[in-house]
Amino acid sequence: MSESPSVFPPFPKFSNWKGISEYFPVQKESVWLNYCGTTPISSYAIQMMNVYLEEYAKFGIFTPNFSEPTIKKEIRGYLSEILHCDPTEIGIVHNTSEGMNFYSHSIQIPKGKRILVLENEYPSNVYPWEHWQNKGVTLGFVKVGNTPNEFLENLKLELEKKDVFILSISPVHWCTGVVFDMEVVSKLCESFGTKLVIDGSQAVGHIPLDFSKIKVAFCAFAAWKWLLGPLGLGVIYISKEESKGFQLVFKGQASVVNDSNYFPYRDEWKPAAEQFEQSTINFNDWIYFFASLKMLSTLGFSRVQERIYEVAGMLKDMLHGLGFTLESDAFPDVKTGILAITNHKDPKKFQPEAIQAHLKQNGIITAVRLGRLRMAPHIGIEEEHVNRVKTHLQSYLEKL
Incomplete structure (x- = not known):
C-alpha cells in the first residue's frame, strides 16, 4: 500500500453556464425536465466513482482518500452549509419514508392531539404518521389554497384550534411548485406550541432553507432530486433540542458507540442523528452523493x-x-x-x-x-x- 493515493477530480467553476450541460449526458439524448422527480447521474459523479472504484480495487476498505469517516464528514459538511445547521445534526438514510418512519415511531404524542400535513401531500409524509390514528391521535390535512398567503391563512385557522402537536409539511408542493414562507410557518408553530417537521425533498437545494432561523424539530429528504444524488439515498436532520433524550425505536449494529468493536454488546447509543444510520451502508451511493455535493458546492x-x-x-x-x-x-x-x-x-x-x-x-x-x-x-x-x-x-x- 505504498502507492500514492489519488486525489478528488476537480470540477470547473463555470463563470457563466454555457456548456455545463455537457456534464449531464442525459441532455445529449433528451431534455430532462423532471429534476424534482429523479435526476440522472452527471459525468462528474461517474468520474468520482471511477476514481473510488480504482482505489477500492487496490486497497479494499482501506482506500486512502475514500474512508467512510472522511466521506461522511464531507457530506455532512456540505449539507450543514446548505441548511445552516451543525454537521452533527445530520444523518444519512435510504429515503424520506425511512427517515420519517424512524422518527414517527420513536416519539411520543399525547392522545387527543393532531398531526397536520399538507393537502395532496406526497405519501412519504403521510403514511409514516398513519399509525398514530390507532393511538388516539388524529391525522388531518391543511388546505394549500391558491397562493402562499392563502395557505398561511388556512394554517393559522388550524393552529388556532390549539390541538396540533406536529405540523409536517413540504416547503414546496411537489405537484404545483407553490413555495411556502417557512419563517412565517415556523413562527406560527412556535406561537401555538406546535412542533415543525419538514419533508425537504422538494426544497433542499431548490429554495433557501436556514435552520438557524427556522425552528425545525426534524427533517427528512431524498438525495436524488435537487441535490443530484443517487436513487436510494436520503438525509435526516434532527435538531439539538429534539435530540435531548431522543432514542430511536430500532437498534442496529451501528446504533451504539464504538460499533466496530462487536464485543461486549453495548447499551450506550450514538448521538441522535447517527442513530438513524443503523448498520452497513451502500458506500457507492455515498461517493456518488459526495461528488454531486462537491460539484454543487464548487458552483455555489x-x-x-x-x-x-x-x-x-x-x-x-x-x-x-x-x-x-x-x-x-x-x-x-x-x-x-x-x-x-x-x-x-x-x-x-x-x-x-x-x-x-x-x-x-x-x-x-x-x-x-x-x-x-x-x-x-x-x-x-x-x-x-x-x-x-x-x-x-x-x-x-x-x-x-
Whole structure:
C-alpha cells in the first residue's frame, strides 16, 4: 500500500453556464425536465466513482482518500452549509419514508392531539404518521389554497384550534411548485406550541432553507432530486433540542458507540442523528452523493438555486408565449423551479397526458401531477434545450 493515493477530480467553476450541460449526458439524448422527480447521474459523479472504484480495487476498505469517516464528514459538511445547521445534526438514510418512519415511531404524542400535513401531500409524509390514528391521535390535512398567503391563512385557522402537536409539511408542493414562507410557518408553530417537521425533498437545494432561523424539530429528504444524488439515498436532520433524550425505536449494529468493536454488546447509543444510520451502508451511493455535493458546492449552492430560477423563467416566458397558463401565475413574486402548467388559451388543446406523451416521443421528459403538466429544470438545461421544448410544443399545438 505504498502507492500514492489519488486525489478528488476537480470540477470547473463555470463563470457563466454555457456548456455545463455537457456534464449531464442525459441532455445529449433528451431534455430532462423532471429534476424534482429523479435526476440522472452527471459525468462528474461517474468520474468520482471511477476514481473510488480504482482505489477500492487496490486497497479494499482501506482506500486512502475514500474512508467512510472522511466521506461522511464531507457530506455532512456540505449539507450543514446548505441548511445552516451543525454537521452533527445530520444523518444519512435510504429515503424520506425511512427517515420519517424512524422518527414517527420513536416519539411520543399525547392522545387527543393532531398531526397536520399538507393537502395532496406526497405519501412519504403521510403514511409514516398513519399509525398514530390507532393511538388516539388524529391525522388531518391543511388546505394549500391558491397562493402562499392563502395557505398561511388556512394554517393559522388550524393552529388556532390549539390541538396540533406536529405540523409536517413540504416547503414546496411537489405537484404545483407553490413555495411556502417557512419563517412565517415556523413562527406560527412556535406561537401555538406546535412542533415543525419538514419533508425537504422538494426544497433542499431548490429554495433557501436556514435552520438557524427556522425552528425545525426534524427533517427528512431524498438525495436524488435537487441535490443530484443517487436513487436510494436520503438525509435526516434532527435538531439539538429534539435530540435531548431522543432514542430511536430500532437498534442496529451501528446504533451504539464504538460499533466496530462487536464485543461486549453495548447499551450506550450514538448521538441522535447517527442513530438513524443503523448498520452497513451502500458506500457507492455515498461517493456518488459526495461528488454531486462537491460539484454543487464548487458552483455555489445559492448560485445554483438562482440558475434554477433563471432557467425556470426562460421556460415560463416560452410557455406564456405559446398561450399556456401556470400555477405560479397566481404568485408571480415567489421563486420556484417547478412549473405546473394548468391550462391553455384554447382549453381544448390542454390535455396534459397527451402533451406529456408527445414530448416524451421527442425526448423531452416531463410529468403529470394533479391534472397539471409539470416541468422542473436544473443547471443542465440551457437555452438550446428550452428552444427544443418550444419547437415540439408548437408542433403539438399545430396538429390539433
